[in-house]
Structure formats: structure tokens, C-alpha cells
Amino acid sequence: MTIKIIGLTFLGGVLGYFFPNFSNAIDPIVSVALLLMLFFVGLDFGQDRTLYEHIKKEGPSLLIFPVLIALGSLGGSIIAGMFLPITILESVTVGSAFGWYSLSGPLLSKMVSEPLGTIAFLANLMRELLTFLLVPLLAKVRLDKNGVKALTFSPAGATSMDVTLGVIHKATETKTAIAAFISGAVLSMLAPILLQFFISLMI
């Protein structure tokens, strides 16, 4: 599956490089495709009769995962900042977008500086692309036999509620896909708040 993902993304890249004429049309097309995909993932959720009971029972305990993912990302980007030319505060700001490049890139370009916006855009875009590669591999790790395979969506950050939900759904099972969606939704709400907070410390 990882091969397929690399192959298709690479194919898209080559097509884009040689035929860049449609680049303006691609954003709305991807948005529509995403919403369609979410509809079908929801359809799959809806057919699982035991799901409601499952969420009622385990829902609150699933909230630990976005918290851990957030702390891990912030900690990681603080450590990265120690070794980079940019400041630790700048590095942790980039990390606090949790993969949401379309938000953090333009926001930091406008509010802080063009280079930092570019780094934020690239780092978070890379996070999303890397997630596609890691999910099938992490799905094979058996840590918790009956539980949610939370390792699979930990690289996804905020993207596990939309863009990378499909690949998580495909590599695991409905239970994990639900947890991934919840995690992505929480991180998507957290990312703008943290970004605003860190930016306010900078300017």
C-alpha cells in the first residue's frame, strides 16, 4: 500500500511539473473530493450498529490521544528548534500547526515573516505526505490487541479528520478511524488557538 501511495503521489507530482495549467482548479477539486470521501467514510461508520455503544463507552477516553499527539509534536519541535538557525519559539510555532499547512503557511507569512511562513507550509505539507507513508507501516505494529490503533494516526495530527482519514480508514478498522477523526477534530481546533498564542509572543 505504501508503494501505491508513493507511486500515485509521485505520478501527480510529475503530471503537475509538466502540465501545471490546472493548478488553480486543483484546490476546489480536492475540497469536493475530500467532502465526498468523508461522506463515504461516514456511510461506513453509520452501518456499524455497535458503533454508537462503542463511542458512548469509550468516547471520553479517546480524547487522551490528541492531547498526547499535541504534546509530542510541541516537544519534538522544541528540541528541533535547539539545532536550527530559527529560534525555538519559531520552531514550536511551526510544529503547533499539527500538519495544517494551508492555515499555518499563509498565517505566518502574513503575521511574522515570509521565510517562516514558507517553513511552516513545507513542514506541515511534509507531515501530511509523510503520514500517508507511515500509516500502513504503523498499522502493522501490534501494541494493544483490542484497543484503538492510535499509533497509526499519531503522525497525522490535525489531518486525520479529513485528508489522511481515508488512508487510516483503509489501513485499520472502523473503531480506529473514529478515534482518528475525533483526534484530528480536536487538533484542528487546537492548532489555530496555539498558532495565535505563539504568534502573539513573537510580535
Add this chain to the structure above:
Amino acid sequence: MSFLLLCLLFLTLGFISGQKLKMAKKLTRRISESILFFILISLGYKVGSNREILNSLNSLGLQALVICLAGVLGSIFAVWLYLSRRKSSDH
């Protein structure tokens, strides 16, 4: 932010439809998988067609890559630590 609400809306719409109508699980997975593949090609296309991204890859890209890897590894590590500790406390 409004796009997030749209995402939630479509997922809920799908959820409600899923409870009302019976559709083969295989078929729904097939369709969402096809859309996923289409999205992958589109994401690749977006990067490949954007000369600005390609040009900034060497200069700022390395710093971006380091932050990306650090964040991803940090998140995986935090979740792994939690899951493996929970597993050992179960026994």
C-alpha cells in the same frame, strides 16, 4: 474553520445515510478508496505544479523537514509510551 464544519457535516450526512440504507461494506470502502487515490494524485500535482514550492525546497526545506520529522517522531513517541505503559499495567 468553516471547512472543518463542512467536513463534520458531510461525515454526519454519511453517518445518517448509512443507518438508513444498507449498502455493501465492500462497495463503500471501494468508493472511498478510489477517492483517496484521486486525492493523492491531486496532492502530488499541487506540489509538482508549484514552482515556488519546488524552488524553496533546498533553502528552507531542510529546516522544514527537521521540524516535520521532530513533530512526527514526538507524537509517535508520546502515543507509544502511553500505549505500552497501559499494556503493561493491564497484566
